[in-house]
Amino acid sequence: MAGVRNPVTIRDVARLAEVHPGTVSRALNADTRALVNEETAERVRRAAEQLGYRPNPIARGLKTNRSYTIGVLIPDITNPLFPPILRGIEDRLDDAGYTSLIVNTDNDPERERTHLEAMRMRQVDGFISATARLDHEVLAAIAFGGTPLVLVNRSFEDGSVPAVAVNDRQGIRLAVEHVAGLGHSRIGHIAGPQNTSTGHRRYQGFLGAMGAVGLDVPPQRVSFSSWFTETEGARLCGEMLDSAGDLTAIVAANDLLAIGCYDALVSRGRRCPDEVTIVGFNDMPLVDHLRPPLTTVRVPQREIGTVAADLLLERLADTSLEPREILLEPALIVRGSTAPPREEGVEPGRRAAS
Amino acid sequence: MAGVRNPVTIRDVARLAEVHPGTVSRALNADTRALVNEETAERVRRAAEQLGYRPNPIARGLKTNRSYTIGVLIPDITNPLFPPILRGIEDRLDDAGYTSLIVNTDNDPERERTHLEAMRMRQVDGFISATARLDHEVLAAIAFGGTPLVLVNRSFEDGSVPAVAVNDRQGIRLAVEHVAGLGHSRIGHIAGPQNTSTGHRRYQGFLGAMGAVGLDVPPQRVSFSSWFTETEGARLCGEMLDSAGDLTAIVAANDLLAIGCYDALVSRGRRCPDEVTIVGFNDMPLVDHLRPPLTTVRVPQREIGTVAADLLLERLADTSLEPREILLEPALIVRGSTAPPREEGVEPGRRAAS
DNA sequence: CAGCGCTCTGCAACCGTTTGCGGTTGACAC
DNA sequence: GTGTCAACCGCAAACGGTTGCAGAGCGCTG
Numbered sequence: 001m002a003g004v005r006n007p008v009t010i011r012d013v014a015r016l017a018e019v020h021p022g023t024v025s026r027a028l029n030a031d032t033r034a035l036v037n038e039e040t041a042e043r044v045r046r047a048a049e050q051l052g053y054r055p056n057p058i059a060r061g062l063k064t065n066r067s068y069t070i071g072v073l074i075p076d077i078t079n080p081l082f083p084p085i086l087r088g089i090e091d092r093l094d095d096a097g098y099t100s101l102i103v104n105t106d107n108d109p110e111r112e113r114t115h116l117e118a119m120r121m122r123q124v125d126g127f128i129s130a131t132a133r134l135d136h137e138v139l140a141a142i143a144f145g146g147t148p149l150v151l152v153n154r155s156f157e158d159g160s161v162p163a164v165a166v167n168d169r170q171g172i173r174l175a176v177e178h179v180a181g182l183g184h185s186r187i188g189h190i191a192g193p194q195n196t197s198t199g200h201r202r203y204q205g206f207l208g209a210m211g212a213v214g215l216d217v218p219p220q221r222v223s224f225s226s227w228f229t230e231t232e233g234a235r236l237c238g239e240m241l242d243s244a245g246d247l248t249a250i251v252a253a254n255d256l257l258a259i260g261c262y263d264a265l266v267s268r269g270r271r272c273p274d275e276v277t278i279v280g281f282n283d284m285p286l287v288d289h290l291r292p293p294l295t296t297v298r299v300p301q302r303e304i305g306t307v308a309a310d311l312l313l314e315r316l317a318d319t320s321l322e323p324r325e326i327l328l329e330p331a332l333i334v335r336g337s338t339a340p341p342r343e344e345g346v347e348p349g350r351r352a353a354s
Numbered sequence: 355m356a357g358v359r360n361p362v363t364i365r366d367v368a369r370l371a372e373v374h375p376g377t378v379s380r381a382l383n384a385d386t387r388a389l390v391n392e393e394t395a396e397r398v399r400r401a402a403e404q405l406g407y408r409p410n411p412i413a414r415g416l417k418t419n420r421s422y423t424i425g426v427l428i429p430d431i432t433n434p435l436f437p438p439i440l441r442g443i444e445d446r447l448d449d450a451g452y453t454s455l456i457v458n459t460d461n462d463p464e465r466e467r468t469h470l471e472a473m474r475m476r477q478v479d480g481f482i483s484a485t486a487r488l489d490h491e492v493l494a495a496i497a498f499g500g501t502p503l504v505l506v507n508r509s510f511e512d513g514s515v516p517a518v519a520v521n522d523r524q525g526i527r528l529a530v531e532h533v534a535g536l537g538h539s540r541i542g543h544i545a546g547p548q549n550t551s552t553g554h555r556r557y558q559g560f561l562g563a564m565g566a567v568g569l570d571v572p573p574q575r576v577s578f579s580s581w582f583t584e585t586e587g588a589r590l591c592g593e594m595l596d597s598a599g600d601l602t603a604i605v606a607a608n609d610l611l612a613i614g615c616y617d618a619l620v621s622r623g624r625r626c627p628d629e630v631t632i633v634g635f636n637d638m639p640l641v642d643h644l645r646p647p648l649t650t651v652r653v654p655q656r657e658i659g660t661v662a663a664d665l666l667l668e669r670l671a672d673t674s675l676e677p678r679e680i681l682l683e684p685a686l687i688v689r690g691s692t693a694p695p696r697e698e699g700v701e702p703g704r705r706a707a708s
Numbered sequence: 709c710a711g712c713g714c715t716c717t718g719c720a721a722c723c724g725t726t727t728g729c730g731g732t733t734g735a736c737a738c
Numbered sequence: 739g740t741g742t743c744a745a746c747c748g749c750a751a752a753c754g755g756t757t758g759c760a761g762a763g764c765g766c767t768g
Contacts, residue, residue: 009724020748025726032727037746054475058421059724061412062753077437080639087432090458099472102456104444118453121408259643284640285434289613291645363754374718379756386757391716413754416723 008051017047024048028055061123069099070312071119073129075107079228080284081301082130085152088305089128096313098125105131120147126312128152132196148315152308154197155325162315162323164307168198171297171330172205173212175251175279178295178332180213182340184249184277188221190236190261192228192253199228202253202281220244225257233260234267241268241276248276248341255280255287255296258337262290273339283333292336299330362405371401378402382409415477423453424666425473427483429461433582434638435655436484439506442659443482450667452479459485474501480666482506486550502669506662508551509679516669516677518661522552525651525684526559527566529605529633532649532686534567536694538603538631542575544590544615546582546607553582556607556635574598579611587614588621595622595630602695603631609638609650612691616644627693637687646690653684 014021019040026032027044036044047053061067072089074082086102093100101124103115112131119127126148151163179187189206192199203222210217221244225232233252237260240247252258258280265272272278272292280287280296287294307326315321368375373394380386381398390398401407415421426443428436444454455478457469466485473481480502505517533541543560546553557576564571575598579586587606591614594601606612612634619626626632626646634641634650641648661680669675 010726011724021725022727022749023747025724026747029726035746040746054471056416056477056724057475058412058415058477059753060726062410062416062724062755063726065753067412076441077431078441078639080434080437083431083434083437087430087458099455099457099476101453103453104441117408121411122453123410123412259640262643285432286613286638286640286644289616289644290640291643364756365754375754376719376756377717380717383756389716394716410754413723414756416725416754417756419723 008053010053010055012051013044013047013053016051017044019044065123066125067123068097069101069122069124070126070128071116071122071124072100072102073105073112073115073127073131074102075131076104077102080286081153081282084301085130085305085308088302088307089309090305092306092309092313096309098313100128107132126150126316128308128312130154132193132198146319148312148319150308150311150315152304159325160323162311162321162325164304164311164326164328165198166299166304166330167327168201168330169205169208171281171299171332172202172251173209174330174332175281175297176206176209177213178334179249179251179277179279179338180215182249182277182338184341185215186221186247187215187217187249187251188240188244188247189217189223190233190240190250190252190257191222191224192257193226194224196228199225199253206251218244221247225253228254228256230256230260230263233257234263235260237261237264238268241265241270249278249338250276251279253281255282255284255294258294258296259287259290273337274342277338277341279338288333288335290337295335295338296333297330298333300328303328362407364407364409366405367398367402367407370405371398373398419477420479421477422451423455423476423478424480424482425470425476425478426454426456427459427466427469427481427485428456429485430458431456434640435507435636438655439484439659439662442656442661443663444659446660446663446667450663452667454482461486480504480670482662482666484508486547486552500673502666502673504662504665504669506658513679514677516665516675516679518658518665518680518682519552520653520658520684521681522555522684523559523562525635525653525686526556526605527563528684528686529635529651530560530563531567532688533603533605533631533633533692534569536603536631536692538695539569540575540601541569541571541603541605542594542598542601543571543577544587544594544604544606544611545576545578546611547580548578550582553579553607560605572598575601579607582608582610584610584614584617587611588617589614591615591618592622595619595624601630603633603692605633607635609634609636609641609648612648612650613641613644627691628696631692631695633692642687642689644691649689649692650687651684652687654682657682 010021010024014024017024023036024044027036027041028048033041057068070093072086077083090100101119105112105115128150130152132154149161151161153165155163155165189203191203194200194203207217223236223240225236233256237250241264250261252261258278261278262272265276270276280294283296283298287296364375364378368378371378377390377394378398381390381395382402387395411422424447426440440456447454455473459466459469482504484506486508503515505515507519509517509519545557548554548557561571577590577594579590587610591604595618604615606615612632615632616626619630624630634648637650637652641650
């Protein structure tokens with residue numbers, strides 16, 4: 001059937017089916033098929049089949065201004081958080097006949113801008129962005145251009161842009177309640193960058209949850225990282241241990257920060273969970289094999305991707321849709337990095353519960 | 355400057371610069387610029403700049419049959435091995451003005467085929483494939499279509515296709531020499547799938563290296579996994595421990611298999627490295643934080659990507675190039691999962707060395 | 709001053725589809 | 739036998755660039 005190279009054009013099909021190229025086009029497109037006699041259409045389909053005809057998306061795109069590709073912006077594919085999300089996005093888009101174009105922005109506004117520009121030139125039909133700090137201006141540009149956009153893992157304050165994210169506040173609450181339930185009262189927070197919505201919401205969630213369980217949050221028990229990285233976690237956790245040494249538990253805004261805490265503990269000869277309890281966020285691959293296995297908040301990453309894709313497809317089909325924000329529910333995964341505090345006599349064995 | 359939407363065409367520029375559209379095209383393209391008067395070219399450039407003109411790659415592609423995109427096939431982006439490679443590829447291609455289209459094949463021939471077809475329709479200028487078992491037929495189809503292709507992390511027996519990979523034999527040799535040097539003699543191998551070139555070459559490398567250090571490889575000390583997964587590793591390692599219980603060290607064909615070995619040891623109450631020494635391959639992210647930290651063979655993943663991209667760009671520029679295969683050198687990273695065997699009285703402390 | 713050659717730029721035909729418009733055909737009513 | 743209408747399909751103009759070809763202008767030679 002289909003030759004390897006595909007030089008067979010709509011004209012070849014037209015010749016074989018003995019009709020005009022325009023008719024072939026109509027016969028082969030679902031929404032214009034009604035315009036052509038069923039018998040003729042069948043003849044065209046057979047001719048197309050026989051020649052192994054595949055429409056050329058480039059030519060089609062030139063005329064229709066659609067490319068059936070959608071642009072996906074992520075900070076860095078190397079961050080284990082993103083691959084499952086991408087997988088979710090891709091699988092869903094694939095089914096719908098779309099291809100995704102993935103770019104890494106490193107959260108650099110300049111890279112974001114040039115990539116966006118390049119993708120728009122490539123006529124992408126929509127965007128999914130997981131970048132932390134897409135500024136208002138860039139968002140506005142997309143929106144103004146009329147290209148559908150959905151945000152992932154972050155949201156936009158005024159709700160003007162559809163978004164899907166995990167319920168960060170709820171996730172942190174699960175973590176705090178777990179740790180407090182173990183008997184900890186001096187709990188610290190290694191917060192994420194506050195100009196990212198996840199960092200910000202998790203910090204807010206921490207304050208809220210601590211209040212809800214009736215615990216104090218003195219300023220020296222919160223510190224703000226500049227990036228979601230292991231080295232930042234190590235640096236801040238180290239500082240916190242040195243300055244507020246009496247804390248017994250740390251809730252980190254993300255697994256990488258939590259791993260940084262591990263490093264800081266090791267370098268100070270303190271043990272987890274015996275001396276300091278640590279909770280992460282995201283449940284990255286392999287954190288169940290760390291020493292100790294990390295207790296963390298699991299986010300349904302792949303589902304985030306599929307839902308984001310659904311949201312985008314929805315808007316592609318109907319541009320006038322009201323933007324909506326979908327929050328996915330996280331779950332606490334209790335492993336070995338959390339334990340009751342030493343001093344306060346909580347009987348052993350409670351650990352595995354909850 | 356540039357409006358958000360970009361309705362400015364080559365004709366607009368032509369009007370402003372008071373020249374013919376054809377002249378604008380020539381003035382703006384590097385390889386035809388010589389054909390137009392420098393003064394005119396400058397006028398055109400200024401007009402283009404002023405209007406924020408960006409050439410439409412779709413239209414260009416229609417005429418030139420080039421899309422400036424290249425297709426990247428990987429088994430599964432969720433496998434931590436691939437993101438760094440992708441990053442390398444993307445960075446290099448970006449610099450050269452190319453965009454990469456990434457698809458996951460799950461090593462499923464059917465998916466490979468449809469994705470290839472789809473990408474070819476999208477006029478991709480070349481392919482980079484990291485899929486394990488692209489069959490001869492598919493490869494031939496690409497080659498016959500004349501689209502440049504480079505293989506990553508695998509190679510093709512007859513050397514007819516350019517490829518970049520890590521020197522698997524050398525990597526395994528480093529592992530075996532290290533373990534043998536610690537005093538182990540009963541060393542097992544959890545091999546990868548033998549229909550993948552990495553799995554096969556690492557197995558061959560194991561046999562060769564064992565021979566070189568004068569050690570025996572009885573059949574019960576090698577078992578072949580069906581996939582490179584943690585569960586396969588656990589299953590096979592478990593079987594091997596049960597049937598050939600006297601072995602003191604295991605060289606796994608990959609980190610995931612090694613982690614599976616960890617699981618098998620834990621479930622049998624045996625300790626690593628005290629009772630069994632384990633070595634992995636790849637140095638995936640986070641394996642340095644496992645318990646114990648995994649001794650493994652590091653492969654320069656990002657470099658694999660950049661080199662592959664270079665190779666492809668090279669062939670894009672000159673189709674007649676001889677295919678060549680590039681082997682990158684791996685390095686052994688010694689961590690906590692390897693130690694001298696118990697019985698044989700090797701003094702402690704040697705562990706941290708080499 | 710005719711003729712030649714070189715440099716530059718305009719012209720127009722593509723690339724492969726889609727799509728508005730209009731023409732043909734045949735059924736049917738009057 | 740003429741007119742109306744719907745269904746179908748062909749025609750040709752787009753979409754936004756690229757490129758072979760030809761011609762205009764000009765400097766130079768003999």
